[in-house]
Amino acid sequence: MKEDFLSRLAVIVGQDYVSNRPEDLYLYSRDPGAQKPRRADYVVMPRTVDEVQQIVRLANQEKIPLTPMGAGLTLSALTVPLRGGIALDMKRMDSIIEVNEASRYAVIEAGVTQAALRAYLEKHHPHLQHSTPESPPTATIVGNILIQGHGHLTPRYGINSQMVNGMEVVLPTGEVCKLGSSSISPSWFSRDPLPDLMGLFLGWLGTTGIVTKLSMQLFPKPSYRDLLLFVSDSTELIPEIIDELSQINLLENCFIITQEKPRWAQRIYYIIVISGQSQAEFETKKGLHNQIFQKHPDKVSPVNEEPALTPLRERFLGVPPFAATAADFRKGGGFEYTGAILPIEVIPRAxxxxxEIAHKYDLLYQLGIQLLPNGHSVMLAYSYPFNRAVAEEADRARGALDETNHLTLELGGVVWKPELPAQKLILERMDVGTRQLIDRIKKMLDPNGIMNPGNWEVS
Ligand SMILES: Cc1cc2nc3c(=O)[nH]c(=O)nc-3n(C[C@H](O)[C@H](O)[C@H](O)COP(=O)(O)OP(=O)(O)OC[C@H]3O[C@@H](n4cnc5c(N)ncnc54)[C@H](O)[C@@H]3O)c2cc1C
Structure with a gap:
């Protein structure tokens, strides 16, 4: 059966783009985070929508699980096939189909990476940019949007999934449909005002369909850009500062970070990214943000000296910034973080x-807040570096993640891009009616339960 199935996949995509060799499957059976590997049985790399449809139909016929994958870099093992089957690697579908300058959007295929779009825009449309996450450059734009990720323009323009104008999707039973304005018009310019079907695919972790094309908003690139840096020791001040920043709502991006190593980094650093199209706009914004911090002279001060100044500027001024540069990468390279989406008032306790959790598990702490749009909430990333070569250290990292996820839910927050144990915690707490709705939608779209099974599994 195995060889026969492989040759049927090969008929669809060509011999060079399927494999069941252990050395190829190795990569598809794990991700760089702390979760344990699970074996994929086949990998297949389609080039066209028609090939995706044929693969989906074949998987349905044989009831073989199918896990869509961009770069597999969530760190939460969301592309590690929990029940084996086919890893559907979308990287060959890598065309940038259109960039519309007037309505400022790009239509891309599912395999287009952050680096590819960025390089394309720099070359052909240098005054436009997309909201870039700090994930590695090989991460796909579609994978990031489908997990409702965040980019360097998030505080100003929204989380990346809010920037979607439309999608083309292959449903789990093989039909194709278009969502947004592209369903009635050649232009992919808008998500509104038709029934919003995008939510059937955002946050579902590849369990409801395969996105083959996507239209996303682009934004003007500013002529002026710089950082304001401040340091404090007061966790209680954080909600107050966020409130004050939101009152004027003029920043491009804002991080609030601390980490255990090097020693100077143990304080609370505010990194405010200011940008503007004219010098006057830029200087006004700088002045207004400086005033916010000057209101608290006993609790916060500007960072204008070493050792903090240069490393913070180097890490945060670029696009993408490097908030997650955990302190101890060099020892074995393992690193995972859990993102807690939190209401503002619980930040000091979180x-x-x-x-405390990092110390309990004998790990170095690194905390980073990414401000979310309009200061209504934050993503607090708890990063845990560990030595991949030491099983006991990976166990400790998993323990810390698990305890952090419990904490997030206890504080009334939501775990972002949840790995399997966190999905279970969320489902246990979820309103019963909502859980049943999730179950009904999944069964309606995917009657044979082939799509990334195990994830968001209610029954
Ligand atoms: C150092 C580091 C820093 C990071 N920083 C950030 C950050 O700043 N912001 C941020 O948002 N994220 C960040 N991440 C998390 C993650 O890397 C990114 O969100 C990344 O963009 C995910 O893209 P991917 O191609 O790896 O997605 P994948 O892991 O391949 O896929 C993500 C999910 O979407 C599904 N999927 C993928 N493609 C399709 C498709 N075509 N159709 C249907 N389902 C699909 C998968 O099954 C999976 O469930 C970071 C990760 C690392 C390692």
Missing amino acids: WQSGI
Whole structure:
């Protein structure tokens, strides 16, 4: 059966783009995070929508699981096939189909990476940019949007999934449909005002369909850009500062970070990214943000000296920034973070507890807040570096992640891009009616349960 199935896949995509060799499957059976590997049985790399449809139909016929994958870099093992089957690697579908300058959007295929779009825009449309996450450059734009990720323009323009104008999707039973304005018009310019079907695919972790094309908003690139850096020791001040930043709502991006190593980094650093199209706009914004911090002279001060100044500027001024540069990468390279989406008022407790959890598991702490749009909430990333070569250290990292996820839910927050144990915790707490709705939608779209099974599994 195995060889026969492989040759049927090969008929669809060509011999060079399928494999069941252990050395090829190795990569598809794990990700760089702390979760344990699970074996994929086949990998297949389609080039066209028609090939995706044929693969989906074949998987349905044989009831073989199918896990769509961009770069597999969530760190939460969301592309590690929990029940084996086919890893559907979308990287060959890598065309940038259109960039519309007037309505400012790009239509891309599912395999287009962050680096590819960025390089394309720099070359052909240098005054436009997309909201870039700090994930590795090989991460796909579609994978990032489908997990409702964040980019360097998030505080100003929204989380990346809010920037979607439309999608083309192959449903789990093989039909293709278009969503947004592209369903009635040649232009992919808008998500509104038709029934919003995008939510059937955002946040579902590849369990409801395969996105083959996507239209995303682009934004003007500013002529002026710089950082303001401040340092404080007061966790209680964080909600107040976020409130004050949101009152004027003029920043491009804002991080609030601390980490255990090097020693100078143990304080609370505010990194405010200011940008503007004219010098006057830029200087006004700088002045207004400086005033916010000057209101608290006893609790916060500007960073204008070493050792903090140069490393913070180097890490945060670029696009993408490097907030997740955990302190101890060199020892074995393992690194995972859990993203807690939190209401503002719980930040001081979440911050303090994060440090305590890291120490309880004998890990170095690194906390980073990414401000979310309009200061209504934050993503607090708890990063845990560990030595991949030491099983006991990976166990400790998993323990810390698990405890952090419990903390997030206890504080009334939501775990972002949840790995399997966190999905279970979320489902246990979820309103019963909502859980049943999730179950019904999945069964309606995917009657044979082939799509990334195990994830968001209610029954
Ligand atoms: C150092 C580091 C820093 C990071 N920083 C950020 C950050 O700043 N912001 C951020 O948002 N994320 C960040 N991440 C998390 C992650 O890397 C990114 O979100 C990344 O863009 C995910 O893209 P991917 O191609 O790896 O997705 P994948 O892991 O391949 O896929 C993600 C999910 O989408 C599904 N999927 C993928 N493609 C399709 C498709 N075509 N159709 C249907 N389902 C599909 C998969 O099954 C999976 O469930 C970071 C990760 C690392 C390692």
